[in-house]
Amino acid sequence: MSSSEEDSSTNNLDLDSLKPVYNLIELGLEEYEDNELVLDTVHDLMQFFKKQSNSLEKSECVLFLKAQLMAFEITNKNVESQRQNYRYNYNASLLLCKPVFLKLCGISDHVLLAIQKHLQENGLTEKTHGNTGCIPKLKSKVHLDSSITFLVKCFLEQYGNINRLPSPMRHKNESEPFIYLPTGNTYTSVQRIFL
Known part of the structure; x- marks a missing residue:
């Protein structure tokens, strides 16, 4: 060595x-x-x-x-x-x-x-958490069916086509302009219209 x-x-x-x-x-x-x-x-x-x-x-x-x-x-x-x-x-x-x-x-x-x-x-047993076996609250509140989601999607697309406002900015690239909804609309007001 x-x-x-x-x-x-x-x-x-x-x-x-x-x-x-x-x-x-x-x-x-x-x-x-x-x-x-x-x-x-x-x-x-x-x-x-x-x-x-x-x-x-x-x-x-x-x-x-x-x-x-x-x-x-x-x-x-x-x-x-x-x-x-x-x-x-x-x-x-x-x-x-x-x-x-x-x-x-x-x-x-x-x-x-x-x-x-x-x-x-x-005694010498394993401690389990108190929430073990409980269903999370968020999952238990809402269950969406695919037929409902399809109706909501169609409504939102139609609502956007009717009430949309094009973006006032110019776009240099060839992407489509951004589409905005009127600022007076809220999630709740759109939901009421849908219902």
């Missing part, structure tokens, strides 16, 4: 091993010291959650988060309490605060609370 090949292979290794610079303040980690252990941990966590979120569909990601929440759940000795507490961590050895967990997952507190609520009410 020549020295130029060795240099290019070491350059490739150096580029692959470079870690991005993380701003702890932007991540909400201003109380942590900016040292190599913290930055390495942040990098590992970011890579882990980025790989999970990029490789999973949205519904799979929600199930993944639910499974994590089940592992993070703290059982209360007090049975009367309905509120669930969670101890967020990474690899069962590194405790995380909730804001860090949210940043790493790329979700908001509102989304996490909705996932937690669904987990408590329905």
Whole structure:
């Protein structure tokens, strides 16, 4: 192997091993010291959650988060309490605060609370959207038959031939002049005439 090949292979290794610079303040980690252990941990966590979120569909990601929440759940000795507490961590050895967990997952507190609520009410099942199975309102309001559309088309062509105003502008090319309708006409007035 020549020295130029060795240099290019070491350059490739150096580029692959470079870690991005993380701003702890932007991540909400201003109380942590900016040292190599913290930055390495942040990098590992970011890579882990980025790989999970990029490789999973949205519904799979929600199930993944639910499974994590089940592992993070703290059982209360007090049975009367309905509120669930969670101890967020990474690899069962590194405790995380909730804001860090949210940043790493790329979700908001509102989304996490909705996932937690669904987990408590329905367990580890897939969450379906409330509009699933509903017919869109726009499609349910109007159904046009081909015979009606043909009548409307014929009426509009005839109405345009009777009430048209040619464009006052000259046309340099050989295209036909633009045809306008009187400005006093509105969609509603034309519809009334049609009816």
